[in-house]
Amino acid sequence: MKTFQTQPGFTVQAYRYALDPNSGQERALRSHCGAARAAYNWAVAWVSASWWQRKAEATYGIPEEDLTPWRPWSLPALRKEFNKVKKTDLRFADWWEGNSKEAYSTGLSNASAAFDNYAKSKNGKRRGKRMGAPRFKSKRKARLACRFTTGTIRVDADGRHVTLPRLGTIRTHEPTGSLLTRVQAGTARILSATVRHERGRWFASFQVEVKRDLERVTRPDVAVGIDLGVKTLAVMADSTGEIRAVPNPRHYDGALKSLRRASRTVSRRQGPDRRTGRRPSKRWEKANARRNKVHHRVANLRTDALHKLTTAVAAEYGTVVVEDLGVAGMLRNRRLARQIADAGFGEIRRQLDYKTRRRHATRAIVADRWYPSSKTCSGCGAVKAKLPLHVRTFACDACGLVLDRDDNAALNLAALAVAGTTGTGVAGDRDTPQAVSKPRGADRKTRATRPRPVAGAGRAGGATLPHQRREETRDRPQPEALTLW
Template structure:
């Protein structure tokens, strides 16, 4: 399997300017290719990555107004068209939404790094056109002739280099008697059948609540400044507004890092129990987000990311990962006698069996049923 690692970069001011230019060129090439792709569709012609790439190199790159495109690596524009081609393929396969233009304000600042010109030496990494950049990581970086999809990105505060490489499965001795069932929830992140206490909801901790309160206060300040500087229907963005928006981005970054770290720690703790199998429900997350009362709480929990991490960590450690059907009545089934209580409502937090008299937290009951699930 392919293992990905993240490396922190410490570029100089000159190198950082080149990195931002590379991000701009990547976005420009993608947007130009997307617009040209649409034009060819309207003309009843069949667009392709090769046609658009050839036209871009022969016309746009040779113009005087676009000399700045040659200041960065030529592989950046080539990869932008590859990304565009993959975006359309994923759309037609039903895996993604229709490709949209990348805006300077909202799109992720990232660019492709040429893999055959990338090499490491102690705490230095060489990137084509950028030069030798100081780096730091906790991983042992293998010296390989090529790496899988290396990219640089800026998260609003720091620069990172991400890359993948082929890695064998982690050979561990599994407990053949331990099948783990995980029930995800809103009040708690997860309830595991073999762990007494539920996994806490990190969004309820003091640190996150303080950050959310600060974020709300900053957003109100920005809103007031926009209103104070409005001229008719136009909003003027002053330097103070720009400064405040940068602070808001950093608060969002901190919140995202706290949530991602909590999910990593939780999934790692479960895998360290060495089960032979992990069972979870196949949740309809997009449908759950339509509930206006719970959508924000569900979004903050990061259910999709939790499932994704469990999948790849199980695969890496040779653990069987099972997702049961979304209509499987894990909460309505008694974990003791197997009776299905069809009139169980969402507000009923305790499961009381009408047959055997079992009284248990409904999420714990669901996790036990998932752990005992038998594939038919």
């Protein structure tokens, strides 16, 4: 994959357009994506062969220095070896010339990145979950994608066509004026293009180096806290005290009736069976296409709504404060998993992150995951020990403030921007000069563990029983105020 040096004042941005290819162009698109998959599988097999060979030789007692040398997985090494075998290997000899060289380069680049990620993960140099060794891509499941970095890559002057290497000129489903105007004015330069098939359509995504002028927000001195939820998608409270609620559109729930009907039709058709090798019937394929169309419509509506929300927020406020939600853990709740997945909490944070970075006068603050925004009183800063999810109204025991829990959480998030912290310190202590890390689950009461029994000692041996320890604790002097956080 090529790396580009961005000029001062320029930023790299993507422009994506839906395509309307004819039958011949669609065959060519699928052929290029299939070539990328075949090159990826070849690279995985070529590199892994040396691993298995060394493992087999080690079982015969061959010393380390005499084992088969490791095969490199860098992109230049893979390209060099692939160019040697592409004319003689029976897997490529008959058809490799029918596609652009960029298709094979895409697969080799992806394989090189996969091996790099695996090696870094195994050596502890990569964050996140441990990654396994690269595996072969299935023809049935692999995502169709191909990237072009050289050759003729342009947006045509008529604003309704794009030109790609070996694929020729393809009509777009929508006008390309947003990119064409910048290219003609000299404020944008196309770096690469990627074609991808998703949601039943072909898309062309252009990686563009764009010159961006200073974009000013409507209220640069105002900070907003955003509390995400299921009943209400977002409750926004700014530093001036104004509170606004964005209702949850619930696109998936609205299409659930149609989706159930379509799924019932699919289940009554003769579908594929991998165990017996049975192929799906034509009626099953048509019914499955109708069901997928419902899913695609829901995904498009959700994407459109989230983009409109995040764009409006980034264009209005100078500081945006959002929570670091553990969405993966929230999805384990079987009662709310569907609603949480439909809301798209992670996508909202991702879009706010890059949309605020585009604007020089806007910043995004991510509150600590363990900051109790719902339990903290926005008036006096007192913190409740417990606030169950079914309690939708916050009532402060210290100052008597009664407020909706979502409004109270949004006000606390907005206050973090004014305090200049991220909520990693003691909850409610806004005068803390330095943030102190809080351990996991510190807002929960710790259950007292029973003492281990002493070997050979009974009640007469002086062992302390649990009820005796509770009585002794009850007699101890208690502090006047105890703050749980």
